[in-house]
Amino acid sequence: MNYPNWEVPGIGLPWVIGIIAIFHIMISHFAVGGGLYLAMAERKAMKEGRTDWFPLLERHSKFFLILTGIFGAVSGVGIWFAIGLIQPEATSTLIHNFVFGWAMEWVFFMVELTSAIVYYYTWNRIPQALHLKVGWLYAIASVCTLVIINGILTFMLTPGQAWLSVAGTGNESAYFWNAFFNPTYWPSLVLRILVCLSLAGVWALVTFSRLDEATHGDSKVKLVRWSTSWLAPAFILMPFVFAWYAAMVPATNKHLLELGMSTIGSGSFTQITRVVLMSVMSTATVAGVAYLFAYKYPRDFSPGHATAILFLALIATGSTEYAREAIRKPYVIGSHMYSNSVRVREVAQFNKEGYLTHSLWAPKDMTLAMDVGRTMFRGQCMSCHTIGGYRSMKHFLEERDYKAIGNVLKMLHENKKDSPYHNFMPPVVGTPEEILDLQIYLAALNPPPNKGAVASR
Numbered sequence: 001m002n003y004p005n006w007e008v009p010g011i012g013l014p015w016v017i018g019i020i021a022i023f024h025i026m027i028s029h030f031a032v033g034g035g036l037y038l039a040m041a042e043r044k045a046m047k048e049g050r051t052d053w054f055p056l057l058e059r060h061s062k063f064f065l066i067l068t069g070i071f072g073a074v075s076g077v078g079i080w081f082a083i084g085l086i087q088p089e090a091t092s093t094l095i096h097n098f099v100f101g102w103a104m105e106w107v108f109f110m111v112e113l114t115s116a117i118v119y120y121y122t123w124n125r126i127p128q129a130l131h132l133k134v135g136w137l138y139a140i141a142s143v144c145t146l147v148i149i150n151g152i153l154t155f156m157l158t159p160g161q162a163w164l165s166v167a168g169t170g171n172e173s174a175y176f177w178n179a180f181f182n183p184t185y186w187p188s189l190v191l192r193i194l195v196c197l198s199l200a201g202v203w204a205l206v207t208f209s210r211l212d213e214a215t216h217g218d219s220k221v222k223l224v225r226w227s228t229s230w231l232a233p234a235f236i237l238m239p240f241v242f243a244w245y246a247a248m249v250p251a252t253n254k255h256l257l258e259l260g261m262s263t264i265g266s267g268s269f270t271q272i273t274r275v276v277l278m279s280v281m282s283t284a285t286v287a288g289v290a291y292l293f294a295y296k297y298p299r300d301f302s303p304g305h306a307t308a309i310l311f312l313a314l315i316a317t318g319s320t321e322y323a324r325e326a327i328r329k330p331y332v333i334g335s336h337m338y339s340n341s342v343r344v345r346e347v348a349q350f351n352k353e354g355y356l357t358h359s360l361w362a363p364k365d366m367t368l369a370m371d372v373g374r375t376m377f378r379g380q381c382m383s384c385h386t387i388g389g390y391r392s393m394k395h396f397l398e399e400r401d402y403k404a405i406g407n408v409l410k411m412l413h414e415n416k417k418d419s420p421y422h423n424f425m426p427p428v429v430g431t432p433e434e435i436l437d438l439q440i441y442l443a444a445l446n447p448p449p450n451k452g453a454v455a456s457r
C-alpha cells in the first residue's frame with residue numbers, strides 16, 4: 001500500500017470509475033465520430049448544392065461543441081480524478097510508461113477543442129471551402145486522440161510479452177511501441193471506430209428529430225436517412241471485428257466468459273454473461289429501431305424515438321465496456337498488476353516480509369487483530385468489494401463461519417491454478433499472522449454465529 005485507500009460504501013470503487021467512464025465514453029466516441037460526420041455532411045451539402053443543410057448543420061455543430069467541449073472534457077478530467085484516487089498505483093504505471101503518449105494526447109486535445117470552437121463560430125464568416133478544412137482538421141485531430149488512447153487502454157488488458165519481460169526493471173520505456181501496439185490494439189481500434197461512427201449517427205438523429213416537419217420536411221427526410229446510414233458499418237462489421245478482438249484476448253481472460261456460460265443462473269459469473277448478452281441484444285435492437293422508425297418513416301421521427309435509440313446505445317456501450325473491464329480480472333494491468341495494486345512479482349516478498357510492513361499508509365501502532373485485519377481488507381479486497389454494498393463481503397460470508405472463512409483465505413493465499421478463485425481474484429498476500437488477522441476481521445463482519453470465533457485467536 002503505497003497510497004491511502006478511499007472507501008465508497010454502497011456502489012463501491014469499481015462503479016465510481018464505471019459510471020464516469022460510461023458517461024465519458026458515450027460522449028468521447030461521439031466527439032470522434034461526430035467530427036467526421038460534420039465534415040462529411042458539409043462536404044456532401046457543398047457538392048450536391050444542398051444549401052438548406054448548412055443552417056441545420058450549424059445547429060448540430062453547436063450542440064456538438066457544447067456536449068463534447070464541456071461534458072466530454074469535464075468527464076475526461078473526471079476519469080483522471082477517479083482513477084488517481086481509486087487506482088493510484090496503476091495510474092502511476094500508465095503515466096510513467098506513456099509519458100510521451102500522454103503528451104501527444106494533450107496536443108491533439110488542444111487542436112481538437114480549438115478547431116471545434118473555430119468551426120462553430122466561423123459558419124458563414126469565412127469562405128465555405130476554408131470552413132470545411134477546419135472541419136477536417138477537427139476530424140483528424142479527434143481520430144488521433146482515439147488512436148493514442150486506444151494504445152494505452154488496450155495495454156491494460158494485454159501489455160504483451162515484450163513489455164512484461166522488462167516490467168519493473170526500469171527499462172520499460174525502451175518497449176514503448178511494443179506496449180502501445182499490443183495484441184489487442186488493432187481489433188480494439190477498429191471496434192471503437194465503428195462505435196464512433198454509429199454514435200455520430202445516433203446523436204445526429206437526436207438533433208434532427210427535433211426538426212419541424214412543416215418547415216423542414218424535405219431536409220429532415222434526407223438528414224434523418226443519411227444519419228441512420230452511419231449506423232450501418234457497425235452493424236455489418238461488428239460481429240467480425242468482435243471475433244477478431246476475442247481471438248486476441250488471452251485464454252485466461254476468456255475463461256471468465258466461459259465460466260459465466262457454464263454456470264448461468266447460479267454461478268458468480270452469470271452476470272458477465274448476462275452483460276454480454278445485454279450488449280449484443282441492445283446493439284441489435286438499436287439497429288431494428290433505427291431502421292423501422294428513422295429510415296422508413298423519417299418524417300415522423302420524433303425526439304422520443306431519438307431518445308429511445310440514445311438510451312439503447314447507452315446500454316449497449318455501457319454493457320460492452322463493463323464486460324471489457326470484467327474480463328481483465330483479477331488484473332488492472334494484465335499479468336503485471338492485480339486490481340488491488342499488488343504487483344505479481346511482489347507476491348513472494350509480501351508473503352515473506354509482510355504486506356503491511358513496508359506500507360506507507362498502514363497505521364504504525366496497530367496492536368489489535370481487528371485493526372490489522374481491517375487494513376488488510378482495505379488494501380487487498382476493497383478495490384473490488386464493499387463491506388455491505390456492491391459485491392458485499394458481508395453477504396458473501398453470511399453462510400460461512402470462522403473456519404470456513406479460513407478455508408477461503410487459504411485457497412486465496414495459495415492461489416493454485418485449479419482454485420475456483422484463481423481466474424478472478426488476486427492471491428491474498430502477507431504473513432500467516434496478517435492473514436489470520438484478516439480472517440478475524442472478516443468473521444466479525446456478520447453477527448453470530450460467527451462472532452464467538454473472534455475470541456479464539
Ligand code: HEC
Pocket residue numbers: 267268269329330331339340377380381382383384385391396397408412424425426428
Ligand atoms: C480483482 C477484484 C477482486 C479482489 C481484489 C477481491 N475479490 Fe473477492 N471476488 C471478486 C469477484 C469478481 C467475485 C465474484 C463476485 C460475484 O459472485 O458476484 C468475488 C467473490 C468473493 C467471495 C465469494 C466467493 C464464493 O465462493 O462465494 C469471497 C469470500 C471473496 N470474494 C473474498 C475476497 C477477499 C477476502 C478479498 C481480499 C483479500 C477479495 N475477495 C479480493 C473479485 C475480487
